[in-house]
Amino acid sequence: MKLLALLLTPLGLLLRRKRAGSAHSIRNAPELATSTSLELTSPSFAPGGTIPLRHATMDLGPNISPALAWSDPPAGTTRMLLVLEDIDVPIARPGRHMIAFFDPEPAHIGEGELTSDNPRFTYLPVHRGRTGYQGPRPLPGHGVHHYTFHLYALDTEPAGTGLDDLLPQLAGHVLASGHLEGTLRG
Template sequence: MKLLAILLYPLGLLLRGKRAGSTRSIRNAPELAAAESGTLHLTSSAFTHGSTIPLRHATMDLGPNISPALAWDEPPARTKRMLLVMEDIDTPTAKPGRHMAAYFAPEPPRIDEGELTADNARFTYLPDHRNRTGYQGPRPLPGHGTHHYQFHLYALDCEPNTTAATELESLLPLLMGHVLASGHLEGTLRG
């Protein structure tokens, strides 16, 4: 993997100015606008908002791909499901790279370190941008600079219909008007 990083470094330098950007973030999807003005304070014991994500939470040649611990406020009483999305807004692509999308029961209001595995029955995963499920940690393109990884959490007053939606894009229309509160946490990693 180290050889791959060395080979990709010139490509990362060449693409430094190309980034998906925050305007195309899932955070701006009109379907996920909160029907109420609820806010969830989303935190991690591994990193603070805007700081570097430790390499133990990175993937490929950088780290062992262990999901970070996450915690949030008690969601509104009518919450039936939580939706967690992790994305990289700095990928050199047309839209941010989605590293994970999962929904789950609202209790307990936390996810323990390493809990976001593909085989954990607590979570129902939607495939990421490479058709994988489970947590896929940060791995910015070598030489591309700092990437911003965003964790978005939504409290939903409905149970998403997985037979009607098997990927996040097809699930979004079903969530319109069902978001009670949301939270946001951002970490960075330099490529």
């Protein structure tokens, strides 16, 4: 067991019952509500399946973003919003690992493309101001964490510095959404 995991496992075990939960998930934000669905898939893991360690970060893996593909977005889509979220973090609200805007074409992202220096993507900062893909890293000993990729087709290009700032601008501008959940045990 690596030193970091060894040191954090007692904390994870202590906090095992503390989880943010899905109530505050971005998926439930009324500003992002839509009745039209996108199919979001990855060749790396099945829906609800275990996310391979190559897509994890810190001491678990090399932090390579998974490939993602989706069905054609509706006519009028000008931007896509992709959010990676962990609803099982032991804090009050789900943890956001990545927030990215990009053009709707092509309708896929290759493995490893979600880097902070890739000009295709415009990132909003997440935990500690990080941008780009920040893969799963559940607290050791905390149990299974559920990570969801949330994809939204938008008919607007909002401006702002954080997702909470942007949500009011997105109300009424979400044409479709898709969600892909994977898990990783801490």
